[in-house]
Amino acid sequence: MVGALTGWYLLGCQESVILYIPVVLLMSLSLLDDLQDLPAKWRLLVHFLVAIGFVWVTLGGLPFYWVVLLGLSLVWMTNLYNFMDGSNGLAGGMSVIGFGFYALSAYMQGDRYFALMNLVIVASSLVFLRFNFGKAKVFMGDAGSIPLGFLAGAIGLLGWHKYLWPLWFPAVVFLTFIVDATVTLLKRLCRGERIWEAHREHYYQRLIQTGWSHEKTALVEYLLMIVTGNVALLIMHLTFPYIISLLTVCILIVLALMQFVDRRWRVE
Numbered sequence: 331m332v333g334a335l336t337g338w339y340l341l342g343c344q345e346s347v348i349l350y351i352p353v354v355l356l357m358s359l360s361l362l363d364d365l366q367d368l369p370a371k372w373r374l375l376v377h378f379l380v381a382i383g384f385v386w387v388t389l390g391g392l393p394f395y396w397v398v399l400l401g402l403s404l405v406w407m408t409n410l411y412n413f414m415d416g417s418n419g420l421a422g423g424m425s426v427i428g429f430g431f432y433a434l435s436a437y438m439q440g441d442r443y444f445a446l447m448n449l450v451i452v453a454s455s456l457v458f459l460r461f462n463f464g465k466a467k468v469f470m471g472d473a474g475s476i477p478l479g480f481l482a483g484a485i486g487l488l489g490w491h492k493y494l495w496p497l498w499f500p501a502v503v504f505l506t507f508i509v510d511a512t513v514t515l516l517k518r519l520c521r522g523e524r525i526w527e528a529h530r531e532h533y534y535q536r537l538i539q540t541g542w543s544h545e546k547t548a549l550v551e552y553l554l555m556i557v558t559g560n561v562a563l564l565i566m567h568l569t570f571p572y573i574i575s576l577l578t579v580c581i582l583i584v585l586a587l588m589q590f591v592d593r594r595w596r597v598e
Contacts, residue, residue, distance in 0.1 A: 331353065331357050331454075331473070331474060331477050331478070333453075333454035333457065334450055334451045334454040334481075335350065335353065335354070337450035337453065337454065338350075338447065338450055341446060341450065343443070343446065343447050343450070345443065345444065345447060345488070346447055348384070348387065348388055349481065349484060349485075352380045352383070352384050352480060352484070353477045353480065353481065355376070355380060356376075356377070356380060356408070356476050356477045356480055357473055357474075357476070357477045359373065359376055359476075360373075360471070360472035360473045360474075360475075360476040360477065361471075361472070361473040363472050364471045364472050364473055374405070374409075377405045377408050377409065377476075377480075378401065378402075378405050380480070381401040381402070381404035381405045381408065381480075381483075382397065382398070382401040384401075384404065384484055385397050385400045385401045385404065385487065386401075388484075388487070388488065388491065389487065389491055400487060403483065404480065404483040404484060404487065406483075407479050407480070407482050407483030407486075407500075407504075407508075408476055408479040408480040408483060409476070409479060410479050410482075410504070410507060410508060410511050411424075411475040411476065411478050411479030411482065412472055412475045412476055412479065413511040413514075413515070413532065414475075414507050414510065414511060414532065414534070415470050415471075415474075415475040416530070416532060416534070416535055417534050417535065417538060417544050417547055417548060418462055418463060418464060418465070418466040418544040418545075418548065419459060419462055419463035419464065419466070419544060419545065419548040420534060420544075420547070420548050420551060421470055421474075421475055421478070422455050422458050422459040422462045422463070422470065423455075423459060423463070423548055423551070423552050423555075424504070424507055424551070424555060425451065425452070425455035425478055425482075426452050426455045426456055426459060427552060427555045427556060427559060428482055428503050428504055428555065428559070429448045429449075429451040429452050429455070429481075429482070429485070430448070430449075430452050430559075431503045431559040431562065431563070432445075432448040432485055432486070432489060432500075432503070433445040433446075433447075433448035433449045433452065434563070435489070435494060435495050435499065435562075435563060435566070436448065436489065436494050438563075439493075439494045439495070441492065441494055444488075444489065444492065444494065447485070448485065451478075451481065455478075458470070458474070463545065463548065464544065464545050482500065482504060483500065485500075486499070486500025486501075486503075487500075495562075495566060496566065498573075498577070499562050499566065502558055502559075502561060502562035502565075502577065502580070503555070503558060503559045503562050504555070504558075505555075505558040505580060505581070505584065506551060506554040506555050506558055506584055507551075507555070509581065509584050509585070509588070510532055510533045510534065510588070511532065513533075513585075513588060514531050514532050514533065517531070518531065533588050533591045533592075534547050534551060536591050536592070536594075536595040537550075537591060539595060540591075540594050540595055554584070554587075558580060561576060561580055565577070
């Protein structure tokens with residue numbers, strides 16, 4: 331995170347100024363949580379206030395219900411990275427690929443400055459991944475995963491606000507990880523479990539429990555994310571019926587793969 335913020339400063343990325351305060355606040359809070367284990371309710375409250383404040387200031391003029399809805403979505407994306415940061419190389423690689431597709435889409439739309447902002451995050455994530463993939467020497471922690479999750483959602487909203495991509499584009503780029511985290515936590519919620527407590531029921535964790543290595547799990551997840559990212563680029567300019575049809579197919583494929591993992595996990 332320090333590398334990304336420093337890179338923005340050195341490159342004079344003025345559009346990134348609106349991101350500095352929420353990112354530094356979330357990073358500081360998350361570092362404190364890494365060290366002292368803060369209560370979940372206070373962390374979520376800060377996440378919500380930061381998200382609502384960002385949407386309110388950046389996307390001014392929206393109806394109040396849109397501000398709340400987008401704010402909640404941003405809170406979910408913020409915590410998604412934390413949920414998915416449980417295997418070496420996974421969250422770091424997700425950052426490289428996800429922000430890479432943001433950069434590619436912005437470049438294709440002619441906004442090279444916004445593309446460069448995202449490439450700075452890609453470069454910082456690649457350096458981190460060098461020490462986190464496989465046998466990890468450095469770990470992300472909440473201090474890395476929470477602000478990265480916020481940036482994934484916030485930059486996604488900024489790109490939509492700048493007419494670089496549709497509102498659904500960021501969700502399709504990160505589809506595999508969003509579905510994994512959402513389905514897993516909904517299952518836990520239906521069983522009456524505390525969804526904010528640590529667990530090992532995400533599908534990437536189940537793959538590791540069945541004998542897959544961290545490297546193999548990460549590489550397969552990378553491949554899935556590359557596929558969904560390319561789908562997002564391909565369908566961006568299609569008509570609504572085609573978009574819905576292709577997105578439905580993608581979601582069904584991901585759910586089918588999750589069902590396969592479920593069966594294998596139960597057998598093991």
